[in-house]
Amino acid sequence: MTATSARPAEGVATAGEPASPPVRRVQARAPLTEDSLLARGKVTPGSADAAAVARLLEAEREESRRCARQLLDLAAFWIDDEDPHLEREEHSLAVGIALRTTTSVAALRIEDAHTAIAEMPRTFERLASGEMPREWHQRALRALRDLTPHQRSQADEYIAAWDLPSLPADRFRDELRQLVAWFETAGPRSCPEHARDVAVELSGRDDGVACLRVTGPIPEILGLARRLDTTAKAVQKAQRHALEEGSPVPFDLDGDVERDGSTMTLAALRYAVIQRTLLETAGVEVPAPRHRVNVVIPVLTLMGLDDTPATYDGVTPLPADMARALAESEPVWHRVFTAPLTGAFLPLPAQRYRPTPEMVEHLRLIDPRCAAPGCTKTTTDDAENDHIEEFDHEHPEQGGPTSIENLHRLHWGHHDLKTARRADPVREPDGSTTWTVGSPPLIRTTVAPRRDLATPRIVAALTDSWENYQWQLDMEAMARNGELERLHREWGPIDTALEGAYGPGDDPEQAAAAARWDRDPPF
Known part of the structure; x- marks a missing residue:
């Protein structure tokens, strides 16, 4: 008896082998050339538009080649996870300064560059040759970011075989989406319990609104929603009884229920329940906040x-x-005294190593985010006070002083970087800070001081308000001593708010009076 074996279908893995996506022939209907591009766009050959289209096509290909060169430069800064944390921080800080972006974006750009060159070399070659648009390559990197290295290698082989120089953009996006969907379907499913998360999301507009997004397994989220709904209905019923009986209204956040005589909506009550319910930590002691929220x-x-x-x-x-x-709702207000024009801290406290609480509050106002260039981490809790010029514990008079001019707030990662002498900030006489990143130095940049930007506006507005107040006092004095009445007799009635606003066709008497006031004002 003879045994035969059947060839496995495409996309089906044999024992011990990972599955491969089904092979698809991704080909454009016609090659994209300068002539075919003009024909598609119905542009007359030899015209100015034709020359512009040809330049755009070549510029796009050169942009792809330039992007490939930048990826090569960025990949040189890649550090494996096993390597020291400080070196990764150093490289992200240096690249962020060079690219004029944040350190978190710089770290992602470095990671993408490593992926492009080490895990997707075939697609990178198509980019470097100018055959793959830069936007397509970046889209592919983003789409494949959550796959395993082996899956990215498989995807690289498939994408590189597509007709990238001639495919329409919508066809590329469709094919990429289908390829990623296959990997997500064929690969191992993530555990819903691992997706548990609570995150704050701003609305994207300065409208005072934010969102607390809770993510988790469907049964848990549905259970939480049902408990909130049941609780909100119970509180709404209690509010209704309280209004009928004239007793204190529970969960009346803004006093609207008692004032308007109607209960809160269920949506508002769900929020109120979350807002006013104490967090249960199963006996874990939660430390008190380190700082006041300003x-x-x-x-x-x-x-x-x-x-x-x-x-x-x-x-x-x-x-x-x-x-x-x-x-209005706070019983106590805190003031931070500053010089009116510069925003400098006043008064300067006595020299000591640890800054006073007032100095720390002021530093948090100056540096609400880490003072390292490009860092977006806030300095409310996960930050430390740092002497720019090192404090000399043995001889304080010889080291950097503990003053606002010599202090800033740094996220602990960048504080460690400075302590390890991989980042060296120097405070300049004008208040700016020059940062040298890397040992040996990789890049140097100067950051302007962060002032209280509203201070100059406030000073100007207060000055205008004071001058207007003085003018009102002068006018009142003139009215009391009869000076205004004399001026009106001699010069005629005039609305000074409309002075100079009269033209042909306006009231002649008013126009003549305005002209007299313009030529020879009485005061």
Whole structure:
């Protein structure tokens, strides 16, 4: 008896072998050349438009080649996970400064460059030759980012075989989406329990709104939603009884229920339940907050004379009306004294190693984010006070002073980088900071000082307000001693708000009076 073996179908893995995507012939209907491009766009050969189209086509190919060269440069900064953390921080900081971006984006760019060259070399060759548009290559890297290295290698082989120089953009996107979908379907499914997360998301507009997104397994999220709904209905019923009986209303966040005589909506009550319920930590002791959360409100906004936004902890903008409402609800306000034009800290405290609480508060206002260039981490908790010029513990008078001019707030990772002498900040006489990153140096940049940007506006507005106040006092004095009445008799009635606004066809008496005031003002 003879045994035979059947060839496995495409996309089906044999024992011990990973599955491969089904082979697809991805070919354009016609090659994309300069002539075919003109024909597709119905552009007349030899015209100015034809020359412009040819330049655009060549510029796009040169952009792909330039992108490949940049990826080669970025890949040189790749550090394996097993290597020291400080070197990765150093490289991300240097690349972020060079590319004028944040350190987190720089780290991602370095990772993508390593993926492109080490794990997807065939596709990278198509990019370097100018055959694959830069935007397509970046889209592919993003789409394949969550796959395993082996899956990316498989995808690289398939994408590189496509007719990249001639494919239409929509066809490329469709094929890429189908390829990624196959990997997600054929690969191991992620465990829903591993997706548990709570994240804050801003609305994208400075409207004072944010979202707390809770992610987890469907049964847990549905169970949480049902408990919230049941609780909200119970509280709504209790609010209704409280209104009928005239007793205190539970969960009345803003006092609207008692004032309007109607219960809160279920949506508002779900929020109120979450907002006012204590977090259960199963006996784990939660440390008290290290810092007060600051809502920084410009003084004119607080006075209702301006609508400059406030900031929540120096980072998140808050609308002026919301800031005034928050200030009104607080029994205690804290002031930080600064010089009116420069925003400098006043008064300077005595020299010592540890900054005073007032200095730390002021530093958090100056540096709401880590002072390292491009770092976006906030300095509320995961940050440390750092002497720019090192403090000399044995001879304090010979080292860097403990003063606002010699201090800044750094995220602990960048503080470790400075302590290891892989980043060296120097405070310049004008208040800017020059950073040298790398040992040996990789890059140097100077960061302008962060002032209280609202201070010059506030000073100018207060000055204008004071001058207007003095003018009003002068006018009142003139009215009391009869000077205004004399001027009106001699010069005639005039609306000074409309001075100079009269033209042909206007009231002749008013126009003549305005002209007299313009030629020879009485004061």
